[in-house]
Amino acid sequence: MRVKAKRDLLSLGACLLLYAIIQLLIEVDVIGQFWVLNIVLIGINIILGVSLNLINGFTGQFSIGHAGFMAVGAYVGAVMTVKLHLPFIVAILAGAAGAGILGFAIGLPTLRLSGDYLAIATLGLGEIIRITILNIPYVGGASGLMGIPRLTNFTWVFFATVFTVFFIKNFINSSHGRACISVRENEIAAEAMGVDTTKYKVMAFTIGAAFAGVAGALFAHYFYIVHPASFTFMKSFDLLTIVVLGGLGSITGSITAAILLTFVSAALAGYPEMRMVIYSLMLIGLMLFRPQGLFGNKEISLKFFNRLKGGSPRDAA
Amino acid sequence: MDSSSFLMQFAQQLINGVSLGSIYALIALGYTMVYGTIKLINFAHGDVYMVGAYIGFFATTVLGLGFLPALLLAMVGAGILGMFIERAAYRPLRNAPKIAVLITAIGVSLFLEYGSMLLVTPQPRTFPAVLSSTPIHIGGLIINSQQVLILGVSLFLMVVLTYVVNYTKLGKAMRAVSFDTDTARLMGIDVDKVISYTFAVGSALAAAAGVLVGVYYNSIDPLMGIMPGLKAFVAAVLGGIGVIPGAMLGGVLMGVIEALVSGFISSTFRDAAAFGILIIILLFKPAGLLGKNIREKV
Numbered sequence: 285m286r287v288k289a290k291r292d293l294l295s296l297g298a299c300l301l302l303y304a305i306i307q308l309l310i311e312v313d314v315i316g317q318f319w320v321l322n323i324v325l326i327g328i329n330i331i332l333g334v335s336l337n338l339i340n341g342f343t344g345q346f347s348i349g350h351a352g353f354m355a356v357g358a359y360v361g362a363v364m365t366v367k368l369h370l371p372f373i374v375a376i377l378a379g380a381a382g383a384g385i386l387g388f389a390i391g392l393p394t395l396r397l398s399g400d401y402l403a404i405a406t407l408g409l410g411e412i413i414r415i416t417i418l419n420i421p422y423v424g425g426a427s428g429l430m431g432i433p434r435l436t437n438f439t440w441v442f443f444a445t446v447f448t449v450f451f452i453k454n455f456i457n458s459s460h461g462r463a464c465i466s467v468r469e470n471e472i473a474a475e476a477m478g479v480d481t482t483k484y485k486v487m488a489f490t491i492g493a494a495f496a497g498v499a500g501a502l503f504a505h506y507f508y509i510v511h512p513a514s515f516t517f518m519k520s521f522d523l524l525t526i527v528v529l530g531g532l533g534s535i536t537g538s539i540t541a542a543i544l545l546t547f548v549s550a551a552l553a554g555y556p557e558m559r560m561v562i563y564s565l566m567l568i569g570l571m572l573f574r575p576q577g578l579f580g581n582k583e584i585s586l587k588f589f590n591r592l593k594g595g596s597p598r599d600a601a
Numbered sequence: 602m603d604s605s606s607f608l609m610q611f612a613q614q615l616i617n618g619v620s621l622g623s624i625y626a627l628i629a630l631g632y633t634m635v636y637g638t639i640k641l642i643n644f645a646h647g648d649v650y651m652v653g654a655y656i657g658f659f660a661t662t663v664l665g666l667g668f669l670p671a672l673l674l675a676m677v678g679a680g681i682l683g684m685f686i687e688r689a690a691y692r693p694l695r696n697a698p699k700i701a702v703l704i705t706a707i708g709v710s711l712f713l714e715y716g717s718m719l720l721v722t723p724q725p726r727t728f729p730a731v732l733s734s735t736p737i738h739i740g741g742l743i744i745n746s747q748q749v750l751i752l753g754v755s756l757f758l759m760v761v762l763t764y765v766v767n768y769t770k771l772g773k774a775m776r777a778v779s780f781d782t783d784t785a786r787l788m789g790i791d792v793d794k795v796i797s798y799t800f801a802v803g804s805a806l807a808a809a810a811g812v813l814v815g816v817y818y819n820s821i822d823p824l825m826g827i828m829p830g831l832k833a834f835v836a837a838v839l840g841g842i843g844v845i846p847g848a849m850l851g852g853v854l855m856g857v858i859e860a861l862v863s864g865f866i867s868s869t870f871r872d873a874a875a876f877g878i879l880i881i882i883l884l885f886k887p888a889g890l891l892g893k894n895i896r897e898k899v
């Protein structure tokens with residue numbers, strides 16, 4: 285246990301160091317506006333990828349409606365600051381709560397479905413959320429909600445990302461997390477061992493949705509405007525690509541894939557069609573040749589590097 | 602609105618719904634047949650429909666063909682495309698986990714959409730008026746001659762399909778594979794070939810739907826397949842996935858519901874209604890209207 289706590293502190297220290305370096309580079313203008321935008325996007329994509337991985341990768345419930353929860357977080361958060369003039373932190377928490385509550389309400393009935401039926405139901409629900417928002421004049425309907433203050437900056441995104449990753453990592457390493465993994469491995473066996481499968485499926489779904497809400501709120505407060513067209517199921521497929529590329533069941537995989545794909549789409553910003561063709565070929569190629577994704581369900585850690593150097597895995601522990 | 606004008610509008614929406622529904626039914630048949638044989642939701646099916654519409658478009662504009670030859674060409678072209686997709690993307694994953702195949706299907710779908718955007722530009726194209734559209738008045742109701750055509754062509758194709766599935770050797774093989782793949786293989790049926798043909802037939806039907814939609818709405822674009830594809834899938838689930846008459850029934854019902862929602866509530870809620878139906882069906886009768894409930898075994 286103490287070793288684990290020590291390792292957590294070490295990672296936290298590394299995160300703080302990384303934060304200090306990037307923040308310094310932004311302050312002295314080495315990193316320009318364009319790259320700040322991409323760093324913010326990377327953070328948001330990491331939150332979305334890791335939270336979707338909790339549902340798809342760790343609990344094995346194939347959801348492709350994540351953009352819907354992001355939309356709820358974005359709109360609830362934006363309403364908090366634009367209409368009610370509340371502070372930003374309240375907006376983020378409200379976005380998380382809104383998406384989480386909706387995730388719970390949706391998850392409870394739909395998680396009875398499995399496999400491809402669940403996939404198509406979540407896809408449909410994501411679209412229903414978007415169409416509903418489209419028809420609410422209070423939040424601007426089809427033209428979107430405008431005039432959102434830009435409150436998101438690198439600091440907010442960075443610490444929200446670190447919090448998300450630590451929260452989900454610790455959740456997975458807890459008894460709840462192990463129950464979720466058991467549901468993925470074999471639902472019937474898990475049930476026979478006394479795991480309340482419905483409870484854990486809904487729990488994972490709710491947590492995943494809540495963090496998607498956080499990402500949505502951050503997203504809304506960076507781009508001044510939220511628009512229903514930003515949250516179509518294409519967005520969900522983007523997120524799915526992150527999770528699948530990184531490996532279903534690997535947090536570090538999702539982080540790497542989020543960074544990689546954000547850079548790829550930044551590089552291909554001028555050719556949006558090309559980007560989607562590359563994404564699609566990557567999805568097909570991955571499934572044909574490396575269905576477990578870049579990292580499978582392994583994590584990169586110090587242990588992993590030690591093994592690369594030829595040391596035994598026990599040395600690091 | 603007094604009751605007689607309400608009834609009139611209701612009947613008019615019913616007519617529109619049935620003709621739209623027969624399009625959904627044609628697409629839904631492909632979903633249901635593929636699901637029946639390899640238990641895969643072929644996400645790319647809606648995009649095969651789009652490719653069919655484009656083949657029809659180029660056949661009429663570039664080659665100057667008439668309606669029927671263009672329809673046939675589109676069906677053949679899409680059939681070959683369907684077989685190719687199955688061979689290249691799905692067959693190598695025959696024994697892979699379901700999720701892997703599903704992700705591949707999503708990949709194929711995105712590839713067809715954005716690949717054709719690169720190829721034929723994202724701009725919508727105007728489908729040439731290969732057939733005249735004359736409104737036919739019956740009482741106070743208006744039926745477009747193109748609606749009659751859509752209904753006629755789809756009914757004809759469905760009758761042919763029913764004949765093929767029920768009375769030919771290939772149809773017998775298809776039913777055998779969908780009933781029990783391993784036993785069918787033991788009986789000497791070339792399962793891979795049957796699956797390949799299933800994809801060809803399903804894709805050809807989708808292409809026919811694509812050409813009909815092109816003629817009816819006059820406009821086609823590379824993303825036109827997404828929504829009808831999803832709705833046709835809902836239709837297949839509604840009727841009972843894997844059941845061929847179910848897909849026809851589900852498709853027509855779906856079209857009627859959609860026409861009624863856009864006629865009486867609001868057309869913006871049309872798409873939401875489709876997904877709402879899907880979720881209600883999945884929760885209360887996952888086997889669909891004509892499907893049989895199969896218990897999950899350990």
